Amino acid sequence: MIQVEGIKKIYCVDKERIVALGGVSLQVREGEICCILGSSGSGKSTLLNIMAGLEKPSRGKILLAGEDVTRFSERRWAQFRQKNIGFVFQSYNLLPTLSALENVALPLVFRGIEKDLRIREAAKMLLAVGLGSRMAHRPSQMSGGQQQRVGIARAFVSHPKIVFADEPTGNLDSKTSDEVMRIMVGLARRYHETLVLVTHDREIAAYGDRLLEIHDGFVRYDSRQASAQKAGPLLPQERKAAT
Numbered sequence: 001m002i003q004v005e006g007i008k009k010i011y012c013v014d015k016e017r018i019v020a021l022g023g024v025s026l027q028v029r030e031g032e033i034c035c036i037l038g039s040s041g042s043g044k045s046t047l048l049n050i051m052a053g054l055e056k057p058s059r060g061k062i063l064l065a066g067e068d069v070t071r072f073s074e075r076r077w078a079q080f081r082q083k084n085i086g087f088v089f090q091s092y093n094l095l096p097t098l099s100a101l102e103n104v105a106l107p108l109v110f111r112g113i114e115k116d117l118r119i120r121e122a123a124k125m126l127l128a129v130g131l132g133s134r135m136a137h138r139p140s141q142m143s144g145g146q147q148q149r150v151g152i153a154r155a156f157v158s159h160p161k162i163v164f165a166d167e168p169t170g171n172l173d174s175k176t177s178d179e180v181m182r183i184m185v186g187l188a189r190r191y192h193e194t195l196v197l198v199t200h201d202r203e204i205a206a207y208g209d210r211l212l213e214i215h216d217g218f219v220r221y222d223s224r225q226a227s228a229q230k231a232g233p234l235l236p237q238e239r240k241a242a243t
Contacts, residue, residue, distance in 0.1 A: 001162060001194045002028035002051060007060035009046050009217075020046045021057075022217040028196060028210075030161075033188055035208030036198045043217040044198040045166055051196065052085060052164045053077040065161050082110050086155030086193075088165035088184065092147040094139040094154075100126060101135040104153045111158060125153040129183050145176035149183060156187045163188065165197040169204055181207045 009021040021043045028034045038044035049055040051062060053069060061070050065084055072080065086107070087093075094103045105122035113121075126135050129149040139147050148168060155163050168184065169177035185207050188195040197208065205211050213221035 001030040001032070001065060002026075002196070003061075003063040004047075004051065005061040005063075007047070007050060007062065008058045009043075009050060009055070010058045019217050021050070023060075024214075024217070024219055026212065026219060026222070028194060030194055031188075031192045032210060033185055033195045033208045034197070034210045034212065035205040036196065036212045036214055037200070037202060037205040038198070038214040039200055042214045044200075044214050047214065048164055048166055048196065048198045052087070053081060082107070082158075084161045086158065086160040086163040088148070088151050088155045088163065088168045090167040090170040092139065092144075092151045092171075094147055094150055096139050099136050099138055100131060100142070100150045100153075103139075103150055104157050107154060107158045121157055122153070125157045126150070128187065129153045143176075144171055145180060148172065148176075148180050152180070152184050152187065156191065156193070159191055160193065162194045162196065165195065167199055168197065169199070169201065174203075177201075177204065 004024055004026045007021055007024045011018040011020060024047060036044045036047065046055065050057050053072065061068065063069065067080070069077070069080060101119065101122050104125055105118040108118040108121060123135060126132060129152055131146060131149050134142060134146060165184065169180055172180060181204060184195065199205055211221070211223040212219055
C-alpha cells in the first residue's frame with residue numbers, strides 16, 4: 001500500500017543544512033497497522049508528512065496505493081487525498097462552529113456525496129466510536145477524548161485506503177489514550193484499512209502490527225525485519241512445504 005524509496009529531507013536554515021531524513025526506505029502492507037516510534041526531532045513527523053503529501057521530499061520516491069505520488073501537483077494531491085487518505089491529528093483540528101455530526105460529514109462533502117447519505121454515514125461512524133449521544137455537540141462542549149473520537153470518526157467516514165495519525169494521543173491522559181487507540185485500531189481492522197501512526201510513546205506503539213523506530217532521520221529498527229532475522233532461513237523441507 002505504501003512504498004518509500006530513499007527519501008531524504010534537508011532544510012536550509014541560514015547557512016546551515018539540517019538533515020531531517022537521511023535516506024529512508026520502507027514498505028507498508030495493505031491493512032497493516034504500522035507504528036513509527038521516535039523522540040522529538042527524530043524525523044518521524046517529517047516522514048509522515050511526506051508520505052501524506054503535506055511536505056515534499058528533497059530526494060526519493062513514494063508510491064501510495066500503486067500510484068507514484070512523488071511529483072504530484074498540489075491540485076492532484078488534494079484530489080488523491082480526498083479519495084484515498086484520512087487524517088487523525090494531535091490537536092483534533094475540528095471546526096469549532098460545526099457539530100460533531102457536521103465535522104464528521106465534512107470529508108463526504110468534498111467527495112460530492114448527497115446530504116442525506118452524508119448524515120447517515122456520519123451518524124453511523126459516531127455510533128461506532130461511542131458518541132451517539134454527542135452528535136449535536138460542538139467541540140467546546142466535549143472533552144479532549146471525545147473530540148479525538150470525533151476526529152477518528154471523521155478520518156474513517158469515507159473509508160480511505162490509508163489513515164495517517166500524528167501523535168493522536170499526545171494531548172490525552174493514559175486512560176483516554178488507551179480508549180482512543182482501541183477505537184482507532186478496531187476501526188482499521190474492521191474495514192481492513194492501512195493505519196500509519198507516529199508517536200513518542202512506546203506503550204502506544206505497542207498497539208501496532210509492526211514497529212519502526214526512527215532516530216536522527218534513519219530507521220534504526222523494523223520489527224518485521226527483526227522477526228524474519230530471528231526466524232532464520234527455511235530448511236529445505238520447509239521450503240518444499242511452502243511451495
